[in-house]
Amino acid sequence: MKVFLDPIKCSGYGACADICPSLFVIDEFGFAQLLNGGVVAAGDEDSARNAAAGCAENAIGIEG
Amino acid sequence: MTEHFADVYPGLTPRFVIGESGSRPLSLQEEIAAGTYAPVVTGGLIDQLEQAGLRGRGGSGFPAHRKWRAVRDGGAPRVVVANGEEGEPSSFKDRWLLTNRPHAVIDGLLLAAAVVGADRAVIYLSHPETVSSVQRALEELPPRPGSVAVEIHVVEHRYVAGEETAVCRSINGGLALPLSKPPRPFESGVDGRPTLVSNVETLVQAAWIGRNGADTYRELGTSASPGTMLVTLGGSCRRPGVYEVPYGLTLGHLIEDCAGGLSNGIGGVLAGGWFMGVADASLLEATWCYDAMRAAGSGIGCGAVTVLGCDERIEDVVARLARWYVEESAQQCGVCVKGTAAIADTLELFSQGSAEPDALANLARWGTALQGRGACAFLDGAANLAGTFSRIITSDRATQPIAVN
Numbered sequence: 001m002k003v004f005l006d007p008i009k010c011s012g013y014g015a016c017a018d019i020c021p022s023l024f025v026i027d028e029f030g031f032a033q034l035l036n037g038g039v040v041a042a043g044d045e046d047s048a049r050n051a052a053a054g055c056a057e058n059a060i061g062i063e064g
Numbered sequence: 065m066t067e068h069f070a071d072v073y074p075g076l077t078p079r080f081v082i083g084e085s086g087s088r089p090l091s092l093q094e095e096i097a098a099g100t101y102a103p104v105v106t107g108g109l110i111d112q113l114e115q116a117g118l119r120g121r122g123g124s125g126f127p128a129h130r131k132w133r134a135v136r137d138g139g140a141p142r143v144v145v146a147n148g149e150e151g152e153p154s155s156f157k158d159r160w161l162l163t164n165r166p167h168a169v170i171d172g173l174l175l176a177a178a179v180v181g182a183d184r185a186v187i188y189l190s191h192p193e194t195v196s197s198v199q200r201a202l203e204e205l206p207p208r209p210g211s212v213a214v215e216i217h218v219v220e221h222r223y224v225a226g227e228e229t230a231v232c233r234s235i236n237g238g239l240a241l242p243l244s245k246p247p248r249p250f251e252s253g254v255d256g257r258p259t260l261v262s263n264v265e266t267l268v269q270a271a272w273i274g275r276n277g278a279d280t281y282r283e284l285g286t287s288a289s290p291g292t293m294l295v296t297l298g299g300s301c302r303r304p305g306v307y308e309v310p311y312g313l314t315l316g317h318l319i320e321d322c323a324g325g326l327s328n329g330i331g332g333v334l335a336g337g338w339f340m341g342v343a344d345a346s347l348l349e350a351t352w353c354y355d356a357m358r359a360a361g362s363g364i365g366c367g368a369v370t371v372l373g374c375d376e377r378i379e380d381v382v383a384r385l386a387r388w389y390v391e392e393s394a395q396q397c398g399v400c401v402k403g404t405a406a407i408a409d410t411l412e413l414f415s416q417g418s419a420e421p422d423a424l425a426n427l428a429r430w431g432t433a434l435q436g437r438g439a440c441a442f443l444d445g446a447a448n449l450a451g452t453f454s455r456i457i458t459s460d461r462a463t464q465p466i467a468v469n
Contacts, residue, residue: 004244007399007437007438007439008396008397008439009244010399027399029399029402030398031398031399031402031437033433033437
């Protein structure tokens with residue numbers, strides 16, 4: 001499973017980093033940064049989906 | 065710099081700066097006599113591009129055959145776009161090509177359309193002299209049965225307007241600003257169709273390979289960086305201009321042999337247009353090929369190199385470039401707005417001689433942490449400026465006030 005982050009839409013709400021910290025961090029400028037090139041670690045699929053669903057800007061897409 | 069001036073590396077038999085094209089536009093008759101518009105066998109051409117090792121000349125260096133194959137293998141109908149919106153501020157080679165060899169660009173575009181099976185072909189331009197030149201060329205071109213009609217799409221010049229998703233967005237009637245990926249244009253571009261967006265020089269190079277073959281193409285250059293390239297040498301050199309050069313010589317040789325050498329010592333080098341940031345004089349010893357330039361902490365990019373004179377203070381130069389990044393940002397991505405501003409503010413302190421001790425560490429961190437963060441590569445250019453400056457400047461200099469004359 002791979003996740004994409006739309007940096008145009010991201011407004012830095014930070015929900016993604018709270019829900020799925022293995023995949024997202026909030027950087028020093030306050031915006032989400034993808035880790036691991038967006039590749040979801042085994043076992044984190046549900047939290048990645050929840051992070052995408054919980055993004056207020058709909059800035060997270062999932063492939064696979 | 066004279067935009068329409070181009071020349072050839074001494075002794076090189078030119079492939080692109082042919083005849084008198086270095087100083088004036090070639091006529092249709094001259095182009096036809098040189099082989100432009102001569103039939104090319106389109107089947108197998110993509111394999112030839114792969115064997116030739118042709119890389120995109122817009123700056124990314126992406127293997128051309130992969131783009132062409134992805135579009136060809138996408139669903140019909142397809143679109144091809146010749147991207148002549150030369151965004152890098154110090155690059156003039158695409159403008160030279162479009163102004164003095166517009167038929168070579170049209171020829172390359174028509175060939176690409178035939179190879180990938182496109183039924184729409186667009187030349188994407190901004191600079192007025194290129195628009196009039198290409199318009200004239202299309203008017204004098206006799207009807208070609210079986211070829212697609214070529215459209216011209218004119219856009220207002222700005223750095224990000226040449227980014228491939230901005231190209232498609234503009235042709236589709238929108239703003240010439242980048243979009244998030246995926247999808248990339250090969251998946252969904254102009255009219256939502258598979259679209260080949262190719263730099264104009266890449267198209268002309270591809271047509272040369274089509275007529276001369278991959279093996280002949282590889283007779284110049286190196287095994288990993290084959291062929292020749294149009295470079296723009298500028299700044300403090302005696303004869304700035306566009307030059308066709310083979311890969312494999314040192315950058316210092318190119319500047320010496322083509323551009324007449326340094327005109328005012330050397331204070332540093334800007335490479336890849338401005339995209340690869342700043343380097344010190346040691347970059348002149350690096351071999352002009354993709355691997356060696358990267359190993360030297362820089363890159364070839366679009367092939368534009370600016371020599372800084374010995375009286376140009378590097379701190380002032382990078383501060384000015386960083387401010388340009390702030391002003392040229394599309395202001396779409398929050399991380400780009402904030403990141404370019406942070407880099408510019410920090411480099412301004414270096415220019416003023418008042419940088420705090422942790423400023424160098426910040427620049428070094430942004431040099432890597434901001435790579436690949438925006439919707440397009442614009443922020444990567446600003447990050448490269450921060451990272452390269454942090455590497456060439458000494459930490460002593462960061463904490464000591466610098467006298468400003």
